[in-house]
Amino acid sequence: MxxxxxxxxxxxxxxxxxxxxxxxxxxxxxxxxxxxxxxxxxxxxxxxxxxxxxMPGVVDHHVHIAFAEPARLLRGGLTRVHDLAWPVDQVMPLAERSLLPGFDGPVVRSYGPMLTAPGGYCSRAEWAPEGTAWELSGLGQVDAAVARLAGLGVIGVKVALNAEAGPTLDDLMLGAVVDAAHRHGLPVAAHAQGRGQARRALLAGVDEFAHTPWTERIPEAEVAALARRCRMHSTLNIHASDGNGEGLDNAVANLGAFWRAGGDVRYGTDLGNGPIPEGVHAGEVALLAGAGLGPEDVLASMAGYRxxxxxxxxxxxxxxxxxxxxxxxxxxxxxxxxxxxxxxxxxxxx
Ligand SMILES: [Zn+2]
The missing domain is CATH 2.30.40.10 (Urease, subunit C, domain 1)
Structure with a gap:
């Protein structure tokens, strides 16, 4: 050889x-x-x-790549990023190009847009261009939406359960999204925000949390169930840059409990949300350690474990x-x- x-x-x-x-x-x-x-x-x-x-190249499990310069991300140590909501006509061609040998940036993988209720997050968010949210108004639309995403080559499906920003998919719709995604072999990542939304996501059978839940402390029994079933994208530092002390305390406590219960923690920054450096984020790394992960556990969460x-x-x-x-x-x-x-x-x- x-x-x-x-x-x-x-x-x-x-x-x-x-x-x-x-x-x-x-x-x-x-x-x-x-x-x-x-x-x-x-x-x-x-x-x-x-x-x-x-060490192995770093994977950021939660970014919005359009807010960054791919060449800088690569030089900052990120060799793969997962885009967790952007219009498919922009992000999917970029994801394809990122696999070509000459591409100057990390490999980009995408979850496509966020699936949400009509008027729900992030359909009205200032940061999100048209097409970042797909608003589903009936069960009949779920299969077609998920099949279209699968056909485009997404690596997961994201659902918005942000009760603080607007209406959310009801339990029937949420369950249908999870079923459809699983039929296509795709994991479902939930953005859970607002009281009780993490529990709804858990009961619906989602596979990943796009953010460590920060609205409230998750009860111990729920943490144990989450740790058995779900992966958690950390995104702790966004609350520090927001000045949301209570949210930060909740998220760090929840991630620590999840980790101690044997949960699968993945380094993620929500790159694009606030002033986040283009590369490995020292603040996120420090907060992962603050949640109780040992140095090698932090490295593992960044590097696909090994x-x-x-x-x-x-x-x-x-x-x-x-x-x-x-x-x-x-x-x-x-x-x-x-x-x-x-x-x-x-x-x-x-
Ligand atoms: Zn995000």
Whole structure:
């Protein structure tokens, strides 16, 4: 095997408690094709190395990519982002382009628009262009809407349950969305806001929470059920930048309880909502640690849990060991993705 690209560092973090001193990662055809000790590496057409701490590329599980510059996100360490609501005529072509080798940005995956009740969130939100919400007025529309999204290649379906911003889908409609999405093999992510909305989402069988619920503390029995069934996209820092102290306290407490109950936490920032840096977000990372995740658990939530052969998420090289200081995740020296390597630590001709 000849690798297209080999990146070597001082230490490779493959996943919790899995470290390789003098580790390296090889990419071929845009995917992780090999990893191990650099000394054992197969031949490579190009190799780069540095006094670097390597980890899998970071995935932001909740963004609105139109508010960011994809090239900057990539240089900031994000190699994959999940767009959680945008008009399909804009975001789906971008998602397709993002898979092409020359694309200068992270791989973009999309959930399409938010499915909502007529007049419901986010159909009237200032930030959301026409088409960011699909308003469903009857059961008959549910199957067609979900089938259309599946045909467009979304990776999930998002429902808005924001009772503070307007009407929400009733339980029958919500259940129908969940059923239709599951028939297409798609997970459902809920935006739950307002008293009792997280419970409604749980009872309807949604798979993911687009945000850690922040309206209220979730009762313990519900947390246990959530942890068994759902993934939680963190998005804690949005409340800090909003100055919503109560919301932040609730979200951090809920995420901590969810985590302690064995729940699956995914790093997500809601990029585009307020002043969020284009790259890995130090504030979100610090709040994940504040919720009780250990340093390696935080890294796992950002990196698909571990390095995997066949992954398209590539590798990032940090200037310091993030296990010792999580802020090092923002000190990105190089990003190896597809078959190329970029960043301030890499000379163009290397
Ligand atoms: Zn969002």
């Amino acid at each position: 000849t690798l297209d690209l080999l990146i070597e560092g001082t230490l490779l973090w493959c996943g919790p408690q899995e470290l390789i001193d003098g580790g390296a990662v090889g990419l071929s055809d845009g995917r992780v094709a090999w990893y191990g000790r650099a000394a054992d590496a197969p031949e490579a057409r190009r190799s780069v190395s540095g006094d670097w701490y390597l 390095l995997r052969l066949g992954s398209r998420d590539g590798v990032i090289a940090l200037g310091a060991d993030p296990r010792e200081n999580l802020a090092a995740v923002t000190d990105v020296r190089a990003v190896a993705v597809q078959n190329r390597v970029i960043g301030p630590g890499v000379s163009p001709g290397a």
